[in-house]
Amino acid sequence: MPDHDAIIIGGGHNALVCAGYLARSGLDVLLIERRDFVGGATATEELFPGFRVSSCSYICHLLQAKVIDDLEMRKYGFEVLPLDPEPFQPYPDGRRLARWHSLERTQEELASFSLRDAAALPEWHAFWRRAASIVYPWFLRPPPTRDQLRASVAGTEDAAFLDRLMTVSMGELVREFFEDEAVRGSFLQVQDVGDPEASGGAFCYTHIRCDAFSRPADVGIVRGGMGMIANSLADSAREQGVQIRTGTIVERIVMDSDGARGVVLDDGTEISSKLVVSGADPKRTLLGPWSAQTDCRRNWSPPPARCGPGRVT
Structure with missing residues (x-):
């Protein structure tokens, strides 16, 4: 028997939403995140001593009402403060x-x-x-x-x-x-x-x-920073039985003829599952070391990703 019904790689907000819905459908879910906290781009970090800020995404405006309500995010601390005017120039x-x-x-x-x-x-x-x-x-x-x-x-x-x-x-x-x-x-x-x-x-x-x-x-600024989106999703998922392991690195995805069947961690531990969901970016998921046993390298060339935007807030 597999160790879990589903393993989710990465703890960004999309992965946490996925974990919450899978658990609510009755599946045994393990979510693995390499950093010491969940959130991905929805993170609140202490970038300067004594100051915690939203370190990447900075405004909540397209988080769907169905997700907020289904996963009871407000029960777990999610709160939005209105932003008016927006912008001011x-x-x-x-x-x-x-x-x-x-x-x-x-x-x-x-x-x-x-x-x-x-x-x-x-x-x-x-x-x-x-x-x-x-x-x-x-x-x-x-x-x-x-x-x-x-x-x-x-x-x-x-x-x-x-x-x-x-x-x-x-x-x-x-x-x-x-x-x-x-x-x-x-x-x-x-x-x-x-x-x-x-x-x-x-x-x-x-x-x-x-x-x-x-x-x-x-729609607006999240009280406590964008990390509160992730924290409320994580607490909601845990309430439904999701296991969340932070500070844990996935080395590769285990494949067989039927598809993904688990993961191997960087310490050699193998964890089996009926399905694997990747919350990582497509390039890392399809072309990184995880994909060594797939045909993606031969069949798909990624778009160029030589630069990215930055923002000072």
């Missing part, structure tokens, strides 16, 4: 622009830069609400191919809208809606880790704008 000439939850209040801010831009704001929001309404229904389903996404709006007025959304850049779109350069810069801040003139940038931004369907109480 000062300019070198002494002006500033704050974007509030209130449409009217934000229009008042924009009017000090451009009356035309203030009038255009409702249309801007309507554009993204329409875009999000196409993408959001897929959030809790397997991600669609482009053909599947197009098929979902085929024969409707959204078909042409989606085609443009998938090709237009954020720069082009912002220039279409707004005339003032400071206002344009504010609405382009979402491209701070990408090229604002890249084709398809607007479609990528649609993912962010799907927070239009998030509950207001689930």
